[in-house]
Amino acid sequence: MMVKYHKQLDRTFAALVDPTRRAILAHLEREEGVTVSELAEPFRIKLPAVMKHLDVLANAGLITRSKAGRTVTVRLRAQPMRQAMEWLSHYERFWSPRLDRLALYVEAKEADSRRKPR
Amino acid sequence: MTSLTLVRRIKARPSIVFDAITTPEGIAQWWGPEDGPVLVAETDTRVGGRYRVRFRNLDGTEHESCGVYLELVRPERVVMSWRWTSGGADPGESRVEMTLRAIPEGTELTFTHSQLHDEESRRSHENGWAGALQKLEARFANQL
Numbered sequence A: 001m002m003v004k005y006h007k008q009l010d011r012t013f014a015a016l017v018d019p020t021r022r023a024i025l026a027h028l029e030r031e032e033g034v035t036v037s038e039l040a041e042p043f044r045i046k047l048p049a050v051m052k053h054l055d056v057l058a059n060a061g062l063i064t065r066s067k068a069g070r071t072v073t074v075r076l077r078a079q080p081m082r083q084a085m086e087w088l089s090h091y092e093r094f095w096s097p098r099l100d101r102l103a104l105y106v107e108a109k110e111a112d113s114r115r116k117p118r
Numbered sequence B: 001m002t003s004l005t006l007v008r009r010i011k012a013r014p015s016i017v018f019d020a021i022t023t024p025e026g027i028a029q030w031w032g033p034e035d036g037p038v039l040v041a042e043t044d045t046r047v048g049g050r051y052r053v054r055f056r057n058l059d060g061t062e063h064e065s066c067g068v069y070l071e072l073v074r075p076e077r078v079v080m081s082w083r084w085t086s087g088g089a090d091p092g093e094s095r096v097e098m099t100l101r102a103i104p105e106g107t108e109l110t111f112t113h114s115q116l117h118d119e120e121s122r123r124s125h126e127n128g129w130a131g132a133l134q135k136l137e138a139r140f141a142n143q144l
Helices: A001-017 A017-032 A036-040 A047-059 A079-115 B013-020 B026-027 B116-122 B131-143
Strands: A063-068 A072-078 B002-009 B038-043 B050-056 B060-071 B079-085 B094-103 B106-115
Touching: A001 A017, A001 A047, A001 A079, A017 A036, A017 A063, A017 A072, A036 A047, A036 A072, A047 A063, A072 B106, A079 B013, A079 B106, B013 B026, B013 B079, B013 B094, B013 B106, B026 B038, B026 B050, B050 B079
Parallel strands: none
Antiparallel strands: A063 A072, B002 B106, B038 B050, B050 B060, B060 B079, B079 B094, B094 B106
């Protein structure tokens, strides 16, 4: 279960590194249920390239595609994003206050060593 | 790959920061939770050497993480593997990287905690059972 969870995270983040894919997700966030050609419109890339990006997003579970006749509608799926954000916020909560304490501690040490030069 | 990066600009020179993150005395000062004690801090500061840190939260629960130093360049860089060895489910091995850059006011600390890529994780378990078992588990997990 844990392994599956981490594989899912890897796929989510791999999908998110690409700016075109992030733009597609942003579009889907603004508008619910968009056709593939509507999604392709703002980009200077061909439809097959958009389809490839959609494949990556679908494999990461970030979108769903449904076909009605000849029209494919794309929708956002929030769950994998939520998992990734949970991982990040968990470790952010863990480390951030610790690094603040580290900074306080070493700054005191630095001040100390300047007062009494050895 | 999932990874968290935090940056702190600290008014202390890199060698002081480096010692605070690699010596037991230093670690005891900040690694624990707020108002919670560090119970054990052990470091064997050489590449391949192990570290172990155990701390107690205010709710009484104890947590321990340990790992191996993968890179150590005083006072610039520390890379270490990271694994929780107590306090709940083991989420596997991850990696902590700290880079110290000298800046006029002291040190810029760039801290990154990242998950391992499947590929990296497999390589780190070279010839070991862990990697093979993980793959097996993943295969069955996907069928559920």
